[in-house]
């Protein structure tokens with residue numbers, strides 16, 4: 001697969017990817033060794049292999065006694081803060097916008113801390129760029145966080161500790177070397193400005209982030225929907241998969257020409273139902289791209 005991918009890039013005369021996010025094999029356990037992924041894509045010698053930060057954080061979650069612990073959410077949120085910092089200019093602009101919204105409603109100015117509470121996660125993700133703090137800073141912060149949580153402070157009201165001492169110390173020993181692998185790649189813009197939005201009289205930038213393997217994982221979710229039902233024989237499974245991928249490529253091709261469609265489902269039964277209903281009620285198909293499944297002819301098809 002890797003060889004095929006490199007071949008397709010080469011034949012298309014397209015510059016190879018600069019960064020690849022992975023959930024494992026980001027680096028070699030041996031000093032000066034090469035990561036397996038980098039060796040696999042040997043032709044792309046400029047390729048930077050990075051570990052997906054969400055996966056990195058999940059490895060620390062393996063050191064807790066239970067995810068139902070009172071302090072679990074706090075621990076994970078603080079772990080994320082050990083890794084990321086927000087762009088201060090973006091945050092200042094969002095504060096200003098929120099203040100503007102309050103003023104418009106006749107509310108007197110409030111403190112920055114109070115404003116923080118009014119900012120939703122969605123707003124933060126849309127308007128504020130994040131960046132990694134660098135290896136030294138992150139190492140120092142995670143060590144301090146583990147030291148704190150692995151002490152009396154890491155117990156709930158009943159005295160149950162959040163962290164399993166042995167396990168979390170082992171996780172820390174194993175994961176330290178990957179702090180280099182989660183740092184944002186140098187000289188590579190991870191954010192794309194998608195537009196602006198006016199809020200509280202302030203013009204805010206909207207961003208889309210390319211960091212991590214989230215977009216790929218969203219695609220996995222679609223792959224799931226290509227297969228109807230919960231069981232299929234191997235040959236049907238493959239047929240569904242190929243047919244789904246064909247539809248996917250078709251849609252991406254059309255999107256490039258006609259712009260984005262509002263439809264996001266790949267479930268053929270849902271699309272069939274919508275097509276039939278819209279024909280009945282609106283006398284036209286809402287989904288121009290929909291093609292009804294072919295009728296069974298009784299003949300075996302051959303390619």
Ligand SMILES: [Zn+2]
Nearest residue numbers: 026027178181
């Ligand atoms: Zn690594």
